[in-house]
Amino acid sequence: MKKDKNYLNEVWYNKIFYDYILRQYYSLNSINNYKRSENKIDISGQWATNWGTMKLVQEGNKVVGTYEWDNGKIEGILEGYNFKGTWSEPPTYKCPDLKGGLDFKFSVTGQSFEGSWSYCDLKEAGVWMGTKITQPEVNSVNGSWTIDNGLLLLEQGNGKIDGTYIEGLNENSIRLNGDIVKNDSINKFVVDGEWIKAPTYDCPENKGKVYMEFDIPINNTKLYLLDCDGNIDKNKVFEGSRIAGPKPLNVAGIWNTNVGKMEFTQNEGMVIGSYRQGKANIEGRILGNVLIGKWYEAGNYSCPYDSGDVQLIFATNATVFEGYWAYCNEKFSGNKKWEGVRVN
Numbered sequence: 328m329k330k331d332k333n334y335l336n337e338v339w340y341n342k343i344f345y346d347y348i349l350r351q352y353y354s355l356n357s358i359n360n361y362k363r364s365e366n367k368i369d370i371s372g373q374w375a376t377n378w379g380t381m382k383l384v385q386e387g388n389k390v391v392g393t394y395e396w397d398n399g400k401i402e403g404i405l406e407g408y409n410f411k412g413t414w415s416e417p418p419t420y421k422c423p424d425l426k427g428g429l430d431f432k433f434s435v436t437g438q439s440f441e442g443s444w445s446y447c448d449l450k451e452a453g454v455w456m457g458t459k460i461t462q463p464e465v466n467s468v469n470g471s472w473t474i475d476n477g478l479l480l481l482e483q484g485n486g487k488i489d490g491t492y493i494e495g496l497n498e499n500s501i502r503l504n505g506d507i508v509k510n511d512s513i514n515k516f517v518v519d520g521e522w523i524k525a526p527t528y529d530c531p532e533n534k535g536k537v538y539m540e541f542d543i544p545i546n547n548t549k550l551y552l553l554d555c556d557g558n559i560d561k562n563k564v565f566e567g568s569r570i571a572g573p574k575p576l577n578v579a580g581i582w583n584t585n586v587g588k589m590e591f592t593q594n595e596g597m598v599i600g601s602y603r604q605g606k607a608n609i610e611g612r613i614l615g616n617v618l619i620g621k622w623y624e625a626g627n628y629s630c631p632y633d634s635g636d637v638q639l640i641f642a643t644n645a646t647v648f649e650g651y652w653a654y655c656n657e658k659f660s661g662n663k664k665w666e667g668v669r670v671n
Contacts, residue, residue: 368437368485370405375594376457377610401429408433414444422447431455435504436484439596439612454621458596458612459484463573466516466545468507470572471615474550474565478640480614483507483573488518488539492550496651496659499525501552503537516541522552530555545569571615571643578613578645584667609637616641622652630655639665 370390374381379395390410392401400420403412410431419425423446431442441456463469464483472479474492481490486508492501505520518539527533536553552563579593589602589609598618600609603625611620618639626633631654638659639650649666651659 368405368408368433368435370410370433370437370440370459373460374440374457375460375597376455377597377599378455380460380594381457403429405433408435410440410442429455434482434484434489435487436482436489438482438484439489454610456597456610456612460595466509466543467573468516468541468545468548469574469614471570471617472548472567473570474548474567477565478617479548479550479567480617480619481572482614488520492522496661505537505539513540514543516543516545569615575613576616576641576643576645578618578641578648581670582648582667583670584665586665588670589667611637616643616645618648618650637665639667645669 369385370383371385372383374383376394378399381392381394381401383390383392383401385405388405390401390403390405390412393399394401394414397416399414399416401412401414403410410429410433412429413426414429415421415426417425427444427446427449429442429444431440433440438459438461439457441454444453444455467483468481468488469483470481472481477492477494479490479492481488486506487504488507489504490502492503494501501522501524503520503522505518507516507518509515510517518537518541520537521534522537523529523534525533531554535555536557538551538553540549542548546569548567548569550565550567551559552565553559575593575596577593578591578598580591582589582591584602586607587602589600591598591600591609593599593613596612596614598609598611598613598620601607602609606625607623609620609622611618613619618637618641620637621634622637623629623634628634635652635654635657636659637650637652639648641648646669647667649664651661652663652665653659
């Protein structure tokens, strides 16, 4: 998995930060267990990841595959939405430097994952994330939506949706997922599921049921955040419209930003950026016109001061962006802005 000696720290995370990432809105993989034990996904296919294109073949719960970086191999077991296995690379495919562990958590939609890799003798985890390379479903709700004064990001697949509703910079994001079906009697697509949010992720204030309706054609939606008993609070009924989607916006190219020139490369929903003459990087996912990911900078490329989170919102014509960055374990704030204009 080596890129070079200095880059190793860029992808190493201590356990505290890795757990933090899994708790936050870093990607659309839900942190609750909505019907996870009752459903199965097939992860066979091609995936765009931060370690290059990955190809997986699943038979039963056994998974084998390859990935682009150093012609590596993968094998392991998928249980529900959790994959545990190993990676290995030529020429020896053995420990200590050319083999290690994998721990991936797939979304309920089967369209994305986030997780970690490690060497055989090390507990530190490097991030591994990806999105499935596939065409969006017909009438897909994938993408970014404006909801009242907030932002909603949705991913669809496997008859389900997985999403995050961001009410504001200082608010805890609401995570939601559920089953999506067409209701012919009202000629709409509807979602029934659950929502949760920090700090408790539990009833009565931070968990409940969710119901959504999508007009056909899918350009408008209505979101109901119900309590755990299914009661409606009129202050938690929101209307919204699609900003971008179902395919992710293409942001690949050169950008002038307030931290210097930046180059984005993109494979489907995975985006990797380089800035400060290659001494700093961004890795993340884009849904609709919103990029959510991590930044790393030279020093030690890790927390607490040389790594953190980033959220960028692009114009729908992909000519400008504005967003925010934060250090590890911080929320986004208005005094840490990131802005850019496309050069080509």
